[in-house]
Amino acid sequence: MDSGDTSLPASADLAIRLRPVAEPDLAMFRRLRTEPGLIGLDWPGFTDAGAPARRFAMDGYLGEDDGRLIVEVEQERAAAGIVSYTAGCYAGRASYWSIGIVLLPPWRGRGIGWRAQALLCDYLFQHTPAQRIQAGTHPENVAEQRALERAGFQLEGIVRASEFRAGRWRDGYLYSRLRDDPSPWDAVTGG
Template sequence: MRLRPVSEEDLDIFRRFRTEPGLIGLDWTGFKDAREPARQFAVDGFLGPDGGRLMVEDDQLTAGYVAWSRRDFGNPATTGCWEIGIALLPDWRGRGLGWRAQAVLCDYLFTHTPVQRIQAGTHPENIAEQKSLVKAGFRLDGVIRACEFRAGRWRDGHLYSRLRDDPAPEHGSPVP
């Protein structure tokens, strides 16, 4: 498993996640502009100062992507953190790829940025992602009540975090 920058050939995957109901699982929030990924790619190649995306590859095949974006608590110069997420194509789920990709992404962000905290949210019913986050070195911070409007109603979420000084899991993948 490795992470690599997004290429133009990857844009179709982002279009699919925006236009195919159910492809992204519980995170489906309705149809989105299929041209937006190409516009964003043209601006910064999905590697901007406030976030980015890297492709997840296994055996030289694209399995999905990981993403990060800046979140601030108080003074952004001293208390900002990254929030990460992952989207794998259905054929790649349940193979242990997700936790390794998230662990490698954390290692990458801790190596190349000064943040102290990386966080990730998930749905209470997404037990597989909760286990994946724990395996990737995250700890449950708690339940965030009514944080997301999905499928016609407000829903709770689970927030996990990993701090710079927390033990990193052994994942056997190179850190870019």
């Protein structure tokens, strides 16, 4: 697959693409901040529902050090969720991206998540010099672990007490994909 392509089939009849955030998407952003359980284990509690509009007005969620893109189901022109990326740096010079994904419940379990994360990696590797992209997930989120592995990520290990959730500190799993790792598209296309 050409790393410049930002769309492909999610199944035999479902194609997705990544696109910039548009003003109508802000309603979904507000829901993610105010509906308990909508994003599952990652919900941090109620947060400022006006923050998405302020951020959108500032830079359209396309900042130099972080950003958000909409995962869109092409046939329906429906926003299925959001992918995010945030810059980080190891040892002062080794820049990397941390990525994340939130899919709305109707779109989960349909092969969209791994493809969206793989598309985001292709986009970041094509447009930035980062050598590494990493993602974290919860030990109990087996579906996301499978999605990351299918998107070309490898499990690096357990990050102990890395997040405070549901009243206590919890461990997380850290995954990474390097620029030179095999493309997940090779497994799909037989390349």
